[in-house]
Amino acid sequence: MSFDLTFVWAAILAFAVFAYVVMDGFDLGIGILFSTFKVGGERDAAMNAIAPVWDGNETWLVMGGGGLMAAFPLAYAIILPATYPLMIAMLLGLVFRGVAFEYRWRDPRHRAFWDAAFGLGSFVATLAQGITLGAILQGIKVKDGAYAGGWLDWLSPFTLLTGAALVVGYALLGATWLIWRTEGPGRDHARRLAWWFALGTLAMLGAVSLATPFLAFDYWRRWFAMPGLLFTGAVPVMTGIAALTLFRSLARGHDWLPFLMALAIFLLGFAGLGISLYPYIVPRALTFWQAAAPERSQAFMLVGAVVIIPAILAYTGWAYWVFRGKVASDGYH
Amino acid sequence: MFGALDAVVLARAQFAFTVSFHFIFPAFSIGLASYLFVLEALWLKTDDPLYRTLYLYWLKIFAVAFGMGVVSGLVMSYQFGTNWSVFSAKAGPVIGPLMAYEVLTAFFLEAGFLGVMLFGLKKVGKGLHFFATSMVALGTLISATWIIAVNSWMQTPVGYEINAAGQFVPGPSWWAIIFNPSFPYRLVHTVIAAYLTTALVVGAVGAWHLLKDKADPAARRMFSMAMWMATLVTPVQILAGDAHGLNTLEHQPVKVLAMEGDYDPSPHGAPLVLFGLPSNAEGRVRYKVEVPKVGSLILKHDPSAPLPGLKDFPRDRWPPVRIVFWSFRIMVGLGFAMLGLGLWALLARVCRKLYDWTWLHRLAVLLGPAGFVAVIAGWVTTEVGRQPFTIYGLLRTAESHSPLGAPAVAASLLAFVGVYVFAFGAGTYYLLRMMAKRPEAAESEPKTPQRAAGITPAAAIYGDGDPA
Numbered sequence: 001m002s003f004d005l006t007f008v009w010a011a012i013l014a015f016a017v018f019a020y021v022v023m024d025g026f027d028l029g030i031g032i033l034f035s036t037f038k039v040g041g042e043r044d045a046a047m048n049a050i051a052p053v054w055d056g057n058e059t060w061l062v063m064g065g066g067g068l069m070a071a072f073p074l075a076y077a078i079i080l081p082a083t084y085p086l087m088i089a090m091l092l093g094l095v096f097r098g099v100a101f102e103y104r105w106r107d108p109r110h111r112a113f114w115d116a117a118f119g120l121g122s123f124v125a126t127l128a129q130g131i132t133l134g135a136i137l138q139g140i141k142v143k144d145g146a147y148a149g150g151w152l153d154w155l156s157p158f159t160l161l162t163g164a165a166l167v168v169g170y171a172l173l174g175a176t177w178l179i180w181r182t183e184g185p186g187r188d189h190a191r192r193l194a195w196w197f198a199l200g201t202l203a204m205l206g207a208v209s210l211a212t213p214f215l216a217f218d219y220w221r222r223w224f225a226m227p228g229l230l231f232t233g234a235v236p237v238m239t240g241i242a243a244l245t246l247f248r249s250l251a252r253g254h255d256w257l258p259f260l261m262a263l264a265i266f267l268l269g270f271a272g273l274g275i276s277l278y279p280y281i282v283p284r285a286l287t288f289w290q291a292a293a294p295e296r297s298q299a300f301m302l303v304g305a306v307v308i309i310p311a312i313l314a315y316t317g318w319a320y321w322v323f324r325g326k327v328a329s330d331g332y333h
Numbered sequence: 334m335f336g337a338l339d340a341v342v343l344a345r346a347q348f349a350f351t352v353s354f355h356f357i358f359p360a361f362s363i364g365l366a367s368y369l370f371v372l373e374a375l376w377l378k379t380d381d382p383l384y385r386t387l388y389l390y391w392l393k394i395f396a397v398a399f400g401m402g403v404v405s406g407l408v409m410s411y412q413f414g415t416n417w418s419v420f421s422a423k424a425g426p427v428i429g430p431l432m433a434y435e436v437l438t439a440f441f442l443e444a445g446f447l448g449v450m451l452f453g454l455k456k457v458g459k460g461l462h463f464f465a466t467s468m469v470a471l472g473t474l475i476s477a478t479w480i481i482a483v484n485s486w487m488q489t490p491v492g493y494e495i496n497a498a499g500q501f502v503p504g505p506s507w508w509a510i511i512f513n514p515s516f517p518y519r520l521v522h523t524v525i526a527a528y529l530t531t532a533l534v535v536g537a538v539g540a541w542h543l544l545k546d547k548a549d550p551a552a553r554r555m556f557s558m559a560m561w562m563a564t565l566v567t568p569v570q571i572l573a574g575d576a577h578g579l580n581t582l583e584h585q586p587v588k589v590l591a592m593e594g595d596y597d598p599s600p601h602g603a604p605l606v607l608f609g610l611p612s613n614a615e616g617r618v619r620y621k622v623e624v625p626k627v628g629s630l631i632l633k634h635d636p637s638a639p640l641p642g643l644k645d646f647p648r649d650r651w652p653p654v655r656i657v658f659w660s661f662r663i664m665v666g667l668g669f670a671m672l673g674l675g676l677w678a679l680l681a682r683v684c685r686k687l688y689d690w691t692w693l694h695r696l697a698v699l700l701g702p703a704g705f706v707a708v709i710a711g712w713v714t715t716e717v718g719r720q721p722f723t724i725y726g727l728l729r730t731a732e733s734h735s736p737l738g739a740p741a742v743a744a745s746l747l748a749f750v751g752v753y754v755f756a757f758g759a760g761t762y763y764l765l766r767m768m769a770k771r772p773e774a775a776e777s778e779p780k781t782p783q784r785a786a787g788i789t790p791a792a793a794i795y796g797d798g799d800p801a
Contacts, residue, residue: 058407062436065410070433073425073500080414080421081735087415088745091408092752098404099756145498146419151741293426294496296503301430308437 005299006292009071012305016064018270022263023057029174031097031122032167033193034115042186043115048327049181058094070301074145075281075291081147082140083132083154090128097121123167130166134159137276138215142285158211165204169266172197176259183326194250194258202243205269212276219276232275239268343742344416344734347749351408353709354753358402360708363477363524364531365395366470373466377459386551389776394767396451401760410436420723420733426502427493427510428483435479442472481523485516488725489584514584518577525570526711529671530704532562537701538768540694551772553688563675571668582632585725588718590643591654592661593628594618598642603628611654616644652720660713667707674700
């Protein structure tokens, strides 16, 4: 093999996770904000803004789980038991949210109940994802290649902070998506929300960024040692530029720029995460290479992945194109 | 009260619960996809609008069942890691890629063709639409093939190597891993089971509407088609089951002996135990009703052929005999009930009374859920019969589970039961409501797409205000 299969799979997995965060992030965010919208037209429009795409977005989560097991079985076998209650809460939140989405239209008499279930399911799933991220960053107790901690090791002030940060961040994505895709009073409401959640996201991002280097590991060395600092220093600078652009575009009532800038902030946060973690998949316990499945497994799967992932991307892009433009409260339904 | 063993038992209960719930939906949608393929093919060939009516009627039901199958499948793709992490770490290099292919093919098929199949009848030509239906039907079969390959490898593992870390890693040939010894038998038996399950549901819905109105043309057509399946395919399934049993006897004799309730070896031909209460503690089947020699006749096709007994094998390789013994009898009993239905329907057809004999229709309604029960019972037989191993003979279940305490697993099991019963119970109720509505000549297409890609197309069917 002339190229490093494990690196390729690490890249594919990172892409799948980011694709998931980008795509499911905004529709989970709309779920989180859902109860603040007025019953009736505003809520229906918010729902319609994600109706055609939300569950296609979730397919990336299945891809992430399946890909992790197949390409990095040891990491899969350590991270999932370590975050057991979070994983279960996330899955149940997503199931609940998914069916609530369907049944709200089906059963108008119980719509208030299903709306509440939709919001709660979105919130629980997001919080669980954020805490999981923090749990990975703060480190997982590993002994002899297996998880060696208790079932609540993931719980700490830091992980609660990352959990809250993701909730606020997804809410920002959701609000800016609604600015783009809806109109009228609902859109005005989304703009007011976007201001607050943009401030919140930046504050949270700052807090997580300040706390991370002082966790048990030598994260600070990667961020603050020369000459790496010339590169790592660019991340907060670019985040600042994206944030300024976001606020300006909100002030000017721009349609799509706020969402793109919110995405840019997420992408930079993701890059920061990569700087902290690489080359570890479980910090200081397991590198990508140590967790990797043998070459025969990775090569066999790569054949399918290079054919099918582009096809899925093309189809997803087409679906977004078909359903472009502003939606109304009675849009697709 | 919570020991290490309890955590394993709870994890097994959780897996059994979630996978059984999950399995119900694909068992139905695999068969239904092929039925839709047949209906559309007949419609294109004969131009008979009745086939179009039936196609659209079942298409809407298909979309809901498919959606619930994928949502419950999402849980499965994480549960290997959450609850069976040691198994995942050890077997991931072999079964992970097969499961990844299952995921990729399922999504590809759906991204590419399900949208067209559900919403494209007026947008693309008839030929292209039929192509989409064919691809969805083919895709469900490909998905089933991958997942059965994984399961069969766990039953009859071959083609692997063991590396320095104690992991199972693929040998030089993936072909050997996929086409492991039990794979062809299990695949055929499972896919036919899915077809029969669907036929029984279609037959029950047809019979239900015939009981209300014997002249309903759509009900007559679907009932007749379903009864052809019951008449012709049930005998094939019994033969396939027999072949699968012989294959299991060769590779997993202990499982077959547990199914038969044979504790003691039978050097001069084993009896067929019809009923009884197996007891591992006493090492015998209490109150048993048996027919001499027939056990060997079925398993060896020779009434005097010797068969070993469970006592020929170490005690720590016995599965929970009572469960396997009874689940097997439930499956076989329902299989023969289906055969009875098929033969009675044949008689009615010969007498030209297929649409008149109301007791036949009542039996068909009664057996509507029989396929699901038989599929779950068969699944229990083969999976519990694999115990006490996850990878048969190589990795014990007690050594496969995650390092989790019993309280954590107990809490998650309760949460799963609560959410599943509530969420999928509601979905099943909606499905039954759709089936209770009689097919109309002007059967509508599913509502305008709310989405073009995704894992739960159900909402598209339930447009706001849709009475379906």
